[in-house]
Structure formats: C-alpha cells, structure tokens
Amino acid sequence: MRTIIHLSDLHFGRVDQALLGPLHDLIHSIAPDVVVVSGDLTQRARTEEFEEARAYLDTLPGPQIVVPGNHDISLYNVFRRFVRPLDRFKRYITDDLDPVFVDDEIAVVGVNTARSLTIKDGRVNKEQVQRIHAQLDGLAPHITRIVVTHHPFDLPTTFKEQDLVDRAPMAMEVFAECGVDVLLAGHMHVSHAASTASRYQIDAYAALVVQAGTATSTRGRGEVNSFNLLRVEHERLEVDRYGWDSLSNTFRVILTEKFLRRGNIWSPAAEGMLAAGI
Numbered sequence: 001m002r003t004i005i006h007l008s009d010l011h012f013g014r015v016d017q018a019l020l021g022p023l024h025d026l027i028h029s030i031a032p033d034v035v036v037v038s039g040d041l042t043q044r045a046r047t048e049e050f051e052e053a054r055a056y057l058d059t060l061p062g063p064q065i066v067v068p069g070n071h072d073i074s075l076y077n078v079f080r081r082f083v084r085p086l087d088r089f090k091r092y093i094t095d096d097l098d099p100v101f102v103d104d105e106i107a108v109v110g111v112n113t114a115r116s117l118t119i120k121d122g123r124v125n126k127e128q129v130q131r132i133h134a135q136l137d138g139l140a141p142h143i144t145r146i147v148v149t150h151h152p153f154d155l156p157t158t159f160k161e162q163d164l165v166d167r168a169p170m171a172m173e174v175f176a177e178c179g180v181d182v183l184l185a186g187h188m189h190v191s192h193a194a195s196t197a198s199r200y201q202i203d204a205y206a207a208l209v210v211q212a213g214t215a216t217s218t219r220g221r222g223e224v225n226s227f228n229l230l231r232v233e234h235e236r237l238e239v240d241r242y243g244w245d246s247l248s249n250t251f252r253v254i255l256t257e258k259f260l261r262r263g264n265i266w267s268p269a270a271e272g273m274l275a276a277g278i
Contacts, residue, residue, distance in 0.1 A: 002106045005032040006228035008186025011217035012052040013043030038186040039069025039150025050092035067110040069150035106144045113151040122151030123166035129174045137178040145180045152185040154209040176205040189214045189221040193239045208266040235261045
C-alpha cells in the first residue's frame with residue numbers, strides 16, 4: 001500500500017497562517033510516500049509569494065509532485081503573462097512542468113494545465129496526453145496510474161461544463177487506453193471523490209476522480225480548509241478528507257470514502273462489491 005498526501009490551492013499571499021504549522025506536523029506524522037500539490041501555490045504569482053511557497057514546501061517530506069495552477073501565472077503583468085508565464089514558478093518551485101514519480105506500486109504523473117490566454121480556465125493538449133500515454137502504457141499492470149492536474153476532469157453535476165479542463169473527453173479516451181486509474185485536481189476549492197462513469201461513457205473503463213479543497217487559503221468558498229490522504233492498493237483505494245477544526249486548531253478526518261476496482265472500472269466500494277458478487 002502507498003499513501004499520498006494531496007494538497008491543492010495553497011494560495012500564498014492569501015494564506016491563513018494558523019493552519020501552516022498544524023498541517024506541517026500532521027503531514028510528517030502521516031509520513032506519506034508522496035506529497036502531491038495540484039496547483040495554485042500563489043495568489044498573484046508574485047516573487048515573495050513564490051518564495052513563501054518554496055520555503056513551506058521545503059519543510060514537507062518528499063518526493064513531491066507539484067504542478068502549476070492559473071494563479072501561478074501573472075494576472076496584471078502583461079509581459080510576464082504572455083512571454084514568461086511560468087518563469088517564477090520554474091525558478092522557485094520546479095522547472096519540471098511534467099513531473100513523474102514511479103515505484104513498484106504507483107506511478108504519479110503531473111501535467112501543466114495552466115494557460116496564458118485564459119484567466120482561470122485550463123487545457124490539456126494532444127502532445128501532453130500522448131506523453132502521458134507513453135509514460136504509463138508500458139508499466140506493469142499492477143501499478144496504479146495517477147495523473148495530477150490543477151483543472152479537473154470531472155465534477156459534481158452542480159458545476160458547469162466549462163469548469164472542467166478543456167479537451168477532457170479527448171484525454172479521457174487516451175487515459176482509457178493506458179489505464180489511468182486516478183485523476184487528482186483542485187481549482188474549485190471543493191472536495192469531491194467519485195467514479196468518472198457518469199460523465200464519460202467509455203466501454204469497460206471508469207477512472208476515479210479526487211478533488212481537493214484549499215488546504216491553507218482564506219478563500220474557502222463555503223468549505224472548511226481541507227486536504228486528502230489517499231491509501232492506494234492495486235484494486236482498493238481509500239480517501240480520507242481532513243478538514244480544519246477551528247475549535248481544536250487541528251485538521252481531523254471528516255469523511256472517508258472507499259473505492260474498488262474491477263478490471264478497469266473504479267466505483268464506490270458498495271457498488272464495486274455488488275459488481276464483484278461480494
């Protein structure tokens with residue numbers, strides 16, 4: 001079994017400082033195999049915000065898979081936005097916009113979905129999707145394949161279609177070919193975990209989408225600050241959602257969701273047991 005901490009939307013520049021210490025301590029006590037940060041490390045892509053984000057990441061365990069979000073591209077500086085959009089991200093966070101971690105149980109692939117031409121929307125292109133296919137297709141069947149983006153591939157039906165990453169249907173078809181199991185994302189500041197089966201009717205394939213809320217930002221959008229802990233096995237996956245408890249000044253588990261895989265189809269544990277005849 002592998003454990004993954006999934007953080008998102010840290011938004012240094014609009015951080016609740018009271019959360020940083022407890023979050024740091026809890027992550028170290030969990031001792032994850034991988035720490036994933038799915039974008040928006042800063043609020044306005046300023047140098048000092050990236051410096052704060054870098055300093056905080058340095059206090060967390062590794063390995064780390066970190067991808068940029070739309071807030072990590074300068075909004076008001078037109079030159080930086082269109083000529084050097086992720087220069088500061090690459091300088092202070094990582095110059096690898098397609099990070100990869102692979103061991104004998106999991107493969108975690110990060111993908112940059114942030115674009116200069118949009119204010120908040122994201123996109124994947126064919127080149128990126130084909131790169132993911134090449135990275136994952138030849139791996140052993142027992143390895144759980146995980147893709148990390150800032151912008152989501154799936155959301156509850158209460159959200160609009162335009163909230164999804166652009167070209168998601170194209171990407172999902174390729175993900176089915178190389179057996180992507182889990183899609184980790186952020187962006188909406190809302191926690192969510194579900195099968196992709198309802199939105200994408202792909203024969204004999206359904207991935208698991210896991211959304212993280214904002215771990216440390218003051219921009220909660222009606223949800224407490226939160227992050228996810230994933231416990232990953234070949235055919236089982238548990239998602240613990242940790243939420244901030246302001247009374248005890250700690251993060252605590254507020255929800256645990258369990259999923260099973262049968263073939264290339266992930267579903268909630270109760271449904272998976274029925275499908276397997278358990």
